[in-house]
Amino acid sequence: MARPPGPDRPLYVRIAMSLKGRILAGHYRTGERLPSEDELATSLSASRSTIRQALADLRRAGYLTSRRGSGSYVAEELPIEPLSPKSGPVYTGFLDDLDAEANHVQELDRTQEIIAADPDTAARLHIPVGAEVTRYRAVRLRHGIPYGIATDIVPVHVAEQITSDVLRESATVVDALALAGSRVAESLQRVEPTSLTAETADRFDLPPGTPALALTGIAYDADRAPVDAYSLTIIPGYGIGLHLTRATGT
The missing domain is CATH 1.10.10.10 (Winged helix-like DNA-binding domain superfamily/Winged helix DNA-binding domain)
Incomplete structure (x- = not known):
């Protein structure tokens, strides 16, 4: 529940x-x-x-x-x-509050490739530079409407548990991690302005350099081991709500 x-x-x-x-x-x-x-x-x-x-x-x-x-x-x-x-500020929340929202999200045109971890990825995943990682990329949709490009970079020992059957049954790579036994328990991400690369812009029929938002973060499992260095490039027109409540005394 x-x-x-x-x-x-x-x-x-x-x-x-x-x-x-x-x-x-x-x-x-x-x-x-x-x-x-x-x-x-x-x-x-x-x-x-x-x-x-x-x-x-x-x-x-x-x-x-x-x-x-x-x-x-x-x-x-x-x-x-x-x-x-x-x-700037870090706004905290609960991952399980996003479970219902995740039911409306899916990924299409997903690609998968093994690459060598660059210094930034290695630092984020606590692995040696040059270690093999698996990179997934996909178009992210909500209620069937495309709104961005998702990239997930997963350590190879974690990706080995994400079989083709698991990936096929999973709407997102985060769902696949859960099915593979590496459920995300905590994550920290930042949101910054960016602009669309030519490749991403072409996918959405937008001009290269169009302003966008870049959401980047690291997801940790229950043992607080990093299992996913992820990013989401969000195209214009997709809004994210923020609900703030002032705490009162008890």
Whole structure:
């Protein structure tokens, strides 16, 4: 059963997600002391007990450590890599809230090839430069309407589990990862302006250089191992909604 939407989750969960976003955006750096429980309670309009629950959640997840008599500190080594260099805000959410949306998404004209990892890909997937990876590319559609080009680069040991039958049964490569036993548990991505390459523009009958959005990220499995270095080039005309709710005290 899917969990309820974000605003219906306990306040301490939403506060933990908000603080995690600040950590992953570089607002709170590794080794840095967080504001006190009282300061966080005031700034976030929450009770100290709610703040305490949120901080406990982040400690269990490996984002914070505690020092007796000193407070909470950002862990020296985070479970997943923060955006670097320091980004704008990181808006946090829940992957299971996207499950229903994924039912409306599919990929067409998917290609698959084995390539050597360049330095950027190697760093993102924690593998040696030149190691074999599998790259998937496809036209992404929502409700049958094309809206972008998806690229997924997967370590070869993970891709070996994505058989042709698994890939055929999967609407997206993320679905294939789940069927192959590498379900995505957490991901961090950034959105930046870009322009369409000649190849991508031709697929959508648009002029090369047309302004677009580039969504790039890394997906991690339940063991926080990177399993997919992905990108999605979104063409003009496709809107992405953002719902923000201000937390209130409990």
